[in-house]
Amino acid sequence: MRKSLLVVSLVLGLVVAAAAQNGTILLNAAGATFPYPIYSKWFDVYHNAHPNVQINYQSIGSGGGIRQLQAGTVDFGASDGPMSDEQLSQSKFKILHFPTVLGAVVPTYNIAGVSGELNFTQKALAGIYLGTITKWDDAEIAKANPGVKLPNADIVVVHRSDGSGTTYIWTDFLAKVSDDWKNKVGKAAASVNWPVGLGGKGNEGVTGLVKQTPNAIGYIELIYAVQNNIPYGKVQNAAGNFVKADLPGVTAAAAADAKNIPEDFRVSITNAAGPKVYPIASFTWLLIPAQIQDAAKREAIKDFLKWMLTEGQKYNEGLTYAQLPKDVIARETKAISLIQ
């Protein structure tokens, strides 16, 4: 008994020593919760292929990820919204943005007597969330849904109570399509001063409130809706078509805007032009310091980014994330050389 214990501990010791000699590279990262499922899958698969690199990701939220990166307590960060010019100028070092996957946000609702898919015009969504459209049979909603018998009932608006990337994408869209929204509520943000409505915590909290409350409308992430079979409506895009969100439509949104994507990849692709584009979509980003002193860490991060842009993208659809468009992948591959 005692002997076998000794052997085991010896072997373990040797393994640990060997690992130390090989120089296990431990990378710490923190940030967005929205891409956490795909990130943890990537980091796990990458670790199995490259046993000497271990990436430890804390999904503490985009704001926390940015703060930790700026404070230098993590090797890289992740965020659902691009860092603002102000945030970048406050950082002591240069930070690069690398889009990883795409996500979309969809409207979900619970109206007595309405079972089909509803069409939402851009004005309707903005009006409902501003509190200017208060009844389900409002002309703005009815005109997009001929043949649907909408009740003369008060709309119960549900939004996220916690700061979140989902809210960022949703408010980014509303601010783009409605000047009233932009003036009253402001630009895209993880949490805003909502003119109306109830707050639910997380996708599950919003879904719960919408399901429980008659005549309610809320917004949730596409992947959450797909994974949990939650029905959702179509949204009018910039070309005027009503589009139901799906993964190809989200990739189309990014591809349509690919030419307009700036050098640093900080771009919003909500309400992008194109007939098939789903208009409430966004990239999510990894935030990487432009200069990494530790050569081993630097090479590991660069190699991971290359892997993520090729092999890694294959895992996206299995976890209901949209793939990056080819143009974006090509440009990001070039941008990796900026890390020094």
Added chain:
Amino acid sequence: MSAAATTIAHEVPPQAGPRAFLRRLRSGDEIAHLITLTFSALILLITSMLVYELWVNSHLSRVKFGWMFFWTRVWDPNFDNFGAAPFIYGTLVTSAVALCLAVPLGLASAIFLSELAPRKVSDVISFLIDLLAAVPSVIYGLLGIFIVVPLMRTTIGPALIHTLGNVPYIGALFHGPNYGVGFLTAGIVLAIMVVPFIISVSREVLLTVPREQREAALAMGATRWESTWKVVVPWARTGIMGSVFLALARALGETMAVTMVIGNAPSIVASLLSPGDTIASTIASQFTEASGELYLSSLIELGLVLFLITFILNGMARILIVATGRGGGRPA
């Protein structure tokens, strides 16, 4: 065996024997004094460091908003305008509702368990109540979402609107749209959460009331209830108040269960059926994604405000205990 052990112990030289041990213990008074002093000083240190950290990190917000932070009704991260008023209101209202429901319930249960129930029944029930106190708050939140919220929306809410809603003055508390989530729902869930604290502590305190007190009252011709209500409960008053304030502290600081059922819409409205928000729930919801410096600083100042509220309420409790101390019972 033990007899043998004692004999042996007596035979060993005095230096290592029980006498030496006793002597060391006697001088150990000093050591014990030092250790306990250090530990209680540590509590003081932790509290003051907490306040210091909150104070320093809320600097930006304190400078920008000053006292207006307490009165401003807007919480707008996009335009950097922050005020704590709706959250202070929500915190006080939900805690008040919780105590209004939990204190009578808890005190009555504690009296039953300590005075009337057979000892065995009392012990079994108390054990179960102590278990309740250990249930994580997210479980109470789920209980709220799946049971209390639907019940409020379909049954209790409409019933309140149609009965109490028509009574002058009180009516203002029960009107308007009824979503099922709101101040009252949060208060009810909080009441369920804090009642075990009140029962458990009050029962222990009531059990420590000397038997002679009860016997003296009964000998004076008091009925059993008179002896309980006029002698036993006043004697245990300080301890019962302590349990109530323990409950209040938990209600003030609760995050998860509250955020799940309150509706998270910062507002100051009379109706208890309206959605609102509390300080603790806001901090928990928004802290991780708070990006601006001023935003973060304001959230930290909210924490400072919560600390202040707890401090003031605790101070008032002390004053209340001293002020009511002359009504008989054990000298406070």
